[in-house]
Amino acid sequence: MKRKQQETITLLMTLLVLILVGLNSVYFFVRLDLTEQRAYTLADVSRRLAREMPESARITYFLSDRLRARAVETEQIADLLYEYAAQSRANIEVDVVDPAAAGLSAEVESLGVAPQQIQVIEQDQRSLATVYSGIVIEYLDRYHTLPVVIDPRIFEYELTSALRNLVHDRTPQLGFVLGRRDEELAREYQLTASRLSRRFGLRTLAAGEPVPPDIDAVFVIGGRDLSDADLSVIRDFIARGGRALFAVDGVIIDLETPNLAAVAAPRRPIDELLLQYGVRIRRKIVLDEFHRSIPVARPSGTMTVQSLEPYPPWVSVRNYNDTHPVSARFTGLDLYWPSPLDLDAEGEFEVLLESSASAWLMGEPFVTSPLQPAALQRDAAQTRGRYVLAAAVGGTQEAPARVVVVGDSDFLSNLLQYTGSGHNVDFAENLAAWLTLDDELLSLRTRAARDLRLSRIEDPVARRRVAGFAQLVNVYLIPLSVVLFGVARHLRRRSRTRGGTDQRSLTQ
Amino acid sequence: MKPVVIIARRELHSFFNSAVAYIAVTLFLGLTAVWFFAIYGFAARDFASLRGYFGLMPFLFIVLLPAITMRSWAEENKSGTAELLLTMPFSELQLVLGKFLGALVLVLIMLAFTLAVPLTVLPLARFEIGEIVGQYVGTVLLACAGLSLGQFVSSLSRNQISAFLISSLLLLLISVLHVVNAVSALPRVLALTVNHLSLLTHYESFARGLIDSRGVVHYALLTVAFLYLSARVLVIKKWS
Numbered sequence: 003m004k005r006k007q008q009e010t011i012t013l014l015m016t017l018l019v020l021i022l023v024g025l026n027s028v029y030f031f032v033r034l035d036l037t038e039q040r041a042y043t044l045a046d047v048s049r050r051l052a053r054e055m056p057e058s059a060r061i062t063y064f065l066s067d068r069l070r071a072r073a074v075e076t077e078q079i080a081d082l083l084y085e086y087a088a089q090s091r092a093n094i095e096v097d098v099v100d101p102a103a104a105g106l107s108a109e110v111e112s113l114g115v116a117p118q119q120i121q122v123i124e125q126d127q128r129s130l131a132t133v134y135s136g137i138v139i140e141y142l143d144r145y146h147t148l149p150v151v152i153d154p155r156i157f158e159y160e161l162t163s164a165l166r167n168l169v170h171d172r173t174p175q176l177g178f179v180l181g182r183r184d185e186e187l188a189r190e191y192q193l194t195a196s197r198l199s200r201r202f203g204l205r206t207l208a209a210g211e212p213v214p215p216d217i218d219a220v221f222v223i224g225g226r227d228l229s230d231a232d233l234s235v236i237r238d239f240i241a242r243g244g245r246a247l248f249a250v251d252g253v254i255i256d257l258e259t260p261n262l263a264a265v266a267a268p269r270r271p272i273d274e275l276l277l278q279y280g281v282r283i284r285r286k287i288v289l290d291e292f293h294r295s296i297p298v299a300r301p302s303g304t305m306t307v308q309s310l311e312p313y314p315p316w317v318s319v320r321n322y323n324d325t326h327p328v329s330a331r332f333t334g335l336d337l338y339w340p341s342p343l344d345l346d347a348e349g350e351f352e353v354l355l356e357s358s359a360s361a362w363l364m365g366e367p368f369v370t371s372p373l374q375p376a377a378l379q380r381d382a383a384q385t386r387g388r389y390v391l392a393a394a395v396g397g398t399q400e401a402p403a404r405v406v407v408v409g410d411s412d413f414l415s416n417l418l419q420y421t422g423s424g425h426n427v428d429f430a431e432n433l434a435a436w437l438t439l440d441d442e443l444l445s446l447r448t449r450a451a452r453d454l455r456l457s458r459i460e461d462p463v464a465r466r467r468v469a470g471f472a473q474l475v476n477v478y479l480i481p482l483s484v485v486l487f488g489v490a491r492h493l494r495r496r497s498r499t500r501g502g503t504d505q506r507s508l509t510q
Numbered sequence: 511m512k513p514v515v516i517i518a519r520r521e522l523h524s525f526f527n528s529a530v531a532y533i534a535v536t537l538f539l540g541l542t543a544v545w546f547f548a549i550y551g552f553a554a555r556d557f558a559s560l561r562g563y564f565g566l567m568p569f570l571f572i573v574l575l576p577a578i579t580m581r582s583w584a585e586e587n588k589s590g591t592a593e594l595l596l597t598m599p600f601s602e603l604q605l606v607l608g609k610f611l612g613a614l615v616l617v618l619i620m621l622a623f624t625l626a627v628p629l630t631v632l633p634l635a636r637f638e639i640g641e642i643v644g645q646y647v648g649t650v651l652l653a654c655a656g657l658s659l660g661q662f663v664s665s666l667s668r669n670q671i672s673a674f675l676i677s678s679l680l681l682l683l684i685s686v687l688h689v690v691n692a693v694s695a696l697p698r699v700l701a702l703t704v705n706h707l708s709l710l711t712h713y714e715s716f717a718r719g720l721i722d723s724r725g726v727v728h729y730a731l732l733t734v735a736f737l738y739l740s741a742r743v744l745v746i747k748k749w750s
Contacts, residue, residue, distance in 0.1 A: 028706060472547070
């Protein structure tokens with residue numbers, strides 16, 4: 003009896019110790035971040051900002067308990083927030099509050115935190131629940147709201163840049179000069195404008211309007227209707243040390259025509275301006291083996307059948323400069339009917355993007371209809387090669403220019419929604435951060451990003467071969483070799499046992 | 511330590527002298543590879559990550575680990591060799607650790623074969639090596655927890671099949687415990703506790719290349735607790 007009691011006490015004590023260790027581990031923990039760019043660890047720029055803020059800040063994470071229990075990412079965001087607080091030496095105070103439980107839903111929404119709907123099943127009933135995962139940062143008498151935070155990989159960039167804007171009381175400003183007079187930023191560049199406006203102040207500049215002094219960088223998109231006088235203000239802005247992106251086509255596509263009729267762009271003042279920086283936009287279209295598909299409507303009897311057709315003029319860029327801050331951690335980019343760039347042999351450039359080596363060019367007469375796939379290959383044999391699609395123009399050491407030229411004016415337009423090319427906006431955000439000279443934040447932004455495509459082998463045939471080999475080895479060869487080894491071992495053991503039995507019978 | 515190694519070797523030999531090890535290894539490797547390359551469509555997805563591959567492992571483990579551990583004590587109990595083992599000059603803890611180590615080595619051999627997957631797909635893209643390391647660390651720790659649970663259930667049972675079924679059921683429950691939160695609104699503390707206890711919640715961190723001490727401690731505690739309980743069961747059996 004006494005032994006049984008002792009056993010029970012030992013068992014209970016041991017389990018109690020294990021439970022206490024478990025509880026302790028929840029409150030005192032460390033994390034080892036094995037990712038190459040330390041994507042889940044606070045970067046130096048964030049730590050420094052947290053420590054060196056002149057006044058203290060209060061960060062409130064409005065997180066619904068319902069969402070917290072369902073989305074593990076929200077826990078990681080909360081962990082990162084506590085790490086900010088820990089690194090800030092009491093400069094940052096962090097609170098995690100459930101708006102519904104605290105009765106603050108209306109106030110939270112009035113601060114800009116966006117309500118989200120999720121489907122829940124409770125008491126056998128399927129219903130929609132309103133949840134929140136947004137952050138309000140208060141600093142002095144100012145505040146900034148991150149309406150929705152859900153991705154821990156980009157959270158640090160979002161929070162640090164917002165905190166920095168609050169501390170410095172300034173948001174970097176981007177001016178947009180749209181090449182066509184009938185275009186509107188919020189209408190023709192919906193996704194781009196909405197994403198860039200989270201981090202930058204956006205302003206559309208009328209053609210010829212002098213660039214205001216508080217504008218940090220200018221995005222010139224298209225440029226078809228811009229006169230020499232309109233462009234002179236941009237030229238002056240760059241001469242004063244301003245930075246600019248030029249997204250310009252050499253070939254104009256008429257999206258209103260059913261066959262997407264294309265013509266070479268006439269010589270325009272913007273071409274002259276770019277020539278001054280040593281860049282010539284050729285009147286050709288680059289087509290590539292790596293491309294996106296285009297939705298095509300074909301009449302079939304009385305009906306119209308929609309299908310997705312491979313379309314080489316919509317180039318999926320895979321060759322990028324991994325040493326330049328803009329493209330170092332490239333996530334992808336799709337260009338629509340891009341034109342190749344010729345770079346002045348005497349100028350200083352950094353090529354940012356190139357086509358694959360299996361790209362080709364199309365010159366006049368242009369055939370761009372997706373219904374004529376054979377015609378798209380017309381000049382492939384003669385023009386096969388690699389072409390420059392985007393470049394950064396270097397300046398002098400005294401006056402480092404920051405001008406980027408991309409041979410396509412559509413890559414930021416609503417076309418990107420047709421191809422699901424959200425990475426185009428990532429690239430635009432990288433460009434904007436670099437052009438506004440925010441190298442530290444750019445490194446923060448790009449460290450979590452990486453090219454997630456299987457893009458190391460350029461040749462599609464070789465790529466398929468390697469993927470096929472991997473499948474062959476892992477699906478067939480390895481399991482088969484285990485079976486063969488097992489059978490061989492079994493046979494060997496059986497023959498040994500038989501041998502033993504025979505020997506025994508001989509000795510008998 | 512030597513007795514533990516002796517028992518582990520005996521256990522490993524018994525695995526490889528029967529068809530169990532070969533069937534388990536072949537099925538494991540075949541299913542994970544077919545899933546990743548044919549069903550999940552790794553090449554067609556054009557996505558440089560092995561998360562799809564490792565995402566299946568916890569679910570396969572629900573069946574695989576109990577299949578490995580089901581006979582560890584149930585068979586000995588049934589055939590009466592357990593009593594013989596208990597009279598040998600090994601402590602109960604050494605016996606339990608030896609059997610656990612034998613099963614763990616079998617799982618490590620399986621995982622060693624899976625290294626062919628990252629090695630053969632590496633030329634295709636710039637994979638995050640840290641993420642792959644995290645995935646292997648998480649998988650090994652998850653296997654430790656599952657094996658120790660399986661061994662505990664086996665120590666209580668005289669029937670392999672019931673040991674397998676009960677272990678699978680328990681492993682399924684603690685793997686996907688967090689799903690409770692998706693179908694009911696628990697109070698906050700309870701919801702967080704449920705999330706913490708779920709094996710898959712922690713596995714998620716490892717799969718991203720983040721070694722979180724909370725996950726490591728949780729898996730380690732489960733392993734230690736079930737191994738300890740297995741040893742206590744043997745002690746009780748010895749004295750009863």
